[in-house]
Amino acid sequence: MSTIAWIGLGHMGAPMTAHLVAAGHTVRGVDVNPAAAEAAAARGVQVVGSIREALDGADACFTSLPKPEHVRLVYGGEDGVFAHATPGTLLLDTSTVDVDTSHWCHDEAAARGLSFVDAPISGGTAGAEAHTLTFMLGGRPDDVARAADLVAPMAGNVIRCGEAGAGIAAKLVNNMMLFISVMAMSEGSQLAEQLGLDAKVFWDVASVSSGSSWAMRTWYPVPGVVEKAAANNNFEPTFSVDLARKDCGLAVQAGEATGVHLPAAELALAQLDELIAEGLGGKDCTLVAKLASPDGTLRGYDPSRDAAPAASAPTSVPASA
Known part of the structure; x- marks a missing residue:
């Protein structure tokens, strides 16, 4: 079994590390x-104070x-991963x-004699809990092969996408x-x-017809239809507006860099920005459904249940995902 360092024990990191611990690995997080660290410790992670x-x-x-x-x-950073990793440590x-940041990681790692793999994931918090992430x-092929073995306890699918940056490129397109x-x-x-239409009856129709999608089957934005959808919990986040906006913005940025026209992605980005402007960045991204509602209200969403408008995540510190 391996000793694994893990930086970022938030909504995704905590359940992912728990599966590594369950598989017999030692995880230092x-x-x-402090709340995220405490939750991870309860799952068996050895929480330490520094990288x-x-x-x-x-x-x-x-x-x-x-x-x-x-x-x-x-x-x-001065006390960051590159400052303390050794050549035998695989970085993921x-x-x-x-894409530029991912290539920067690969290049900086190589310049120091270190091995780096971009290893983005899909499947959200539900997939992280169920160890069914993609x-x-x-x-580099040898590094990717080693990474594939390490991620297996957390994964439903492990796909080797190619050389440096191929994993993150696939993730950006998928999330777009x-x-x-x-x-x-x-x-x-x-x-x-x-x-x-009855919401469940329509969902039954669409889920086996041409309107079906992973989002519809998993996140349908009407309460009482899909058990784990945010619509059943006042649109508390499974994938927040803030993070969705970040991912969608990166995809639009990639389109601009490559000359690909992305009008649908640009519209999706504009809708996420509209929710953020309303102070709803911390709510679930499926709250965009309220923008389609005739009067801006949405069954399953009661603004009075929000203690305060949800603020965007800070960007000045390395908070966990």
């Missing part, structure tokens, strides 16, 4: 959020962080970042398609409501 302590003698180091700037800080980043791996699907599902759900 770091997080700036240096986590990396001491580690066979591998995973990072699970919200934004590209956090990744660059955690890896390249599960965060969703821009891992998209990019890097997801947010477009969320927009389609949102509009469809509200039109079905206004036409008087």
Whole structure:
């Protein structure tokens, strides 16, 4: 079994590390959020106070962080991963970042004689809890093969996408398609409501017909239809508006860099921005359904149950994902 350093013990990192512990690995974790660290400790993670302590003698180091700037800080900072990793330590980043940041990680690691794999994930918090995540791996073949063995306890699917940056490129395109699907599902759900269709009956129709999508089957934005959908919990986040906006923005940025026209993705991004402007960045991304509602209200969402408008996540510290 391996000793694994893990930086970022949030909504994704905590359940993922728990599966590694259950598989017999020793996991040493770091997080700036005391509550996140405490929750991970309850799952068997050895919480330590610094990246240096986590990396001491580690066979591998995973990072699970919200934004590209956090990744660059955690890896390249004075007391960061690059400062303390040794050549035998495999570095894996599960965060969703821009392609340039992923290539920066690969290049900086190589310059120091270190091995790095971009290892973004798909499947959300439900997949993290159920160890059914899809891992998209990019890097040198030998490093990717080693990474595939390490991620197995957390994964339902492990896909070797290609060379450096291929994993994150696949993730950005996949998530862009997801947010477009969320927009389609949102509009469809509200039109079905206004036409008087029973929500569950319509869902039964669409789930086996051409309107089906992963988003519709998993996140349908009407309460009482899909058990784990955020609509059943006042749209508390399974995938927050803030993080969705970040991922969708990175995909639009990639489209601009490559000359690909992405009008649907740009519209999805504009809708996420509209929710953030309303102070709803901390709610679930499927709350975009309220933008399709005739009067802006949404069955399953009661704003009075929010203690305060949900604020966007801070970007000045390496908070966990």
